[in-house]
Amino acid sequence: MSLQETTLKGIFWSFLGYFLNLGINFAIGIILARLLSPSEFGLIGMTTIFISISELFVNSGFSQSLVRKNEIKEIDYYTVFIFNLIFSVFIFLIIFFAAPVVSTFYNEPVLTDVIRILATSIIINAVSIVYRVKLTKDFAFKSLNKIVVYSNIISGLLSIYFAFNGFGVWSLVFKTVSRDFAISLILVIYCKWKPKLLFSKESFKSLFGFGSNLLLSGFLSNIVNNLQYIIIGKMFSAKELGFFSRAELFKNLPSQNIECIVTSVSYPVLSKIQDEKIRLTNGFIKLFNSTVFLVCFLMIGTAVTAEPIIINFVGEKWRGSIFYLQLLSAVGVLFPLLSININITNIFGRSDLYLRYQFISQILSIILIIIASFWGIEYIIISLIINSLVSYVIYAHVANKFVNYSLKNQAIYFSKIMMVTLFSWTVPIVMNFTSLNKNLVFLGAQFTIAFLVFVVICEIVKIEQYLDLKNLIFKKLTKPPKKIKDFENLKF
DSSP, X not given: OOHHHHHHXXXXXXXXXXXXXXXXXHHHHHHHHHHSOHHHHHXXXXXXXXXXXXXXXXXXXXXXXXXXXXXXXXXXXXXXXXHHHHHHHHHHHHHHHHHHHHHHHHTOTTHHHHHHHHTHHHHHHHHHHHHHHHHHHTTOHHHHHHHHHHHHHXXXXXXXXXXXXXXXXXXXXXXXXXXXXXXXXXHHHHHOOXXXXXXOHHHHXXXXXXXXXHHHHHHHHHHHHHHHXXXXXXXXXXXXXXXXXXXXXXXXXXXXXXXXXXXXXXXXXXXXXXXXXXXXXXXXXXXXXXXXXXXXXXXXXXXXXXXXXXXXXTOGGGGGGHHHHHHHHHHHHHHHHHHHHHHHHHHTXXXXXXXXXXXXXXXXXXXXXXXXXXXXXXXXXXXXXXXXXXXXXXXXXXXXXXXXXXXXXXXXXXXXXXXXXXXXXXXXXXXXXXXXXXXXXXXXXXXHHHXXXXXXXXXXXXXXXXXXXXXXXXXXXXXOOOOOOOGGGOOO
């Protein structure tokens, strides 16, 4: 099987898992949003930065170090497992004793216990990192997605049970912890890999040499990405933070999940051909263009249909999220494209470049967010859009040093797809200004019209990514999948 077919197969299974998880989480999210209040979701939003930074420290860049390394010894896996486990306990203890301080900062007493319980996921996730890496390096995306699907079902049902029985914000806490526990447990049972109490200083130094830069740059990124949660929670209210977090959740459904799918598949695939410039460039171009093709249609659609999406799925009490979602959709377009360009620097082990440029872009973002906070939440989102655009320009320039696909060429293709997408959504945009009842039928009609127009234009203009996707679907429907036997002979 060629590298292109391997990549497409990985993307196929990842997308299948994505849509299954999307459907599960979407249904669960709708139920929970109707059972709980925006303020209760806002309380969880206040804890986001502490948990995300903690998970980053536990990972420490080791997972990416292992994935990009072509020759791995068992001692490498043992070393990473032992370090993550010990360090996760250390981070957990810091958060446990710091929880009352955070609670006082927000003037929300319940946050002390909420943060402490959520922090247990740090240790739980530390156990599963090596297992995830092993499946990723084996291109076992089908198995990975099945595990996540099962775990989301289990945690979703538990959270709904707790919400029905009046547990409030705790139903959201148990959802996170039970999901992480289920994923780790199933991974341990499925992989049948047994860790040993072995630790190599040489292995640690070689892996951490690459991962330390990712750790520092990731720390900056997490601070900035969650700074808006701190500011909104402190300067406004838990209710407004709930509106913002709900809008970001709907934005992330297409944007962040596409980013996770593409980068999780592309990173191990492109790492295998990092020494072959032509193949690497061809692979990068195909991945970038395919991502643009998908994310533009979905994110423009999210912005256009924001009102019927919010009102129909989570209810009138969440109307405050509509405008936030429309603005955040611009961030959602740029996020996957930024991640793909960043991936290239990491594939070549240039995490030092990543750290350098990340520092510049994140300092700019902090300044913009702080200034914007004095005008309102809308201006905070606008500052996020500006930062995303600046960061994308920076990393597209950096990526061009490794692959021959300049910012200009990326912008040309992006503009082409954006024009096709905007034309496809013209009729649905006009529909928003009518007096029609914006129910589920209205929402379905908007997406159907836009999709049909989009397909017709792609057929007429012969958009390559559309043709590739169509051929892949037809091939999957008519032929059984082949097994990947030999990565030595992978060819584009």
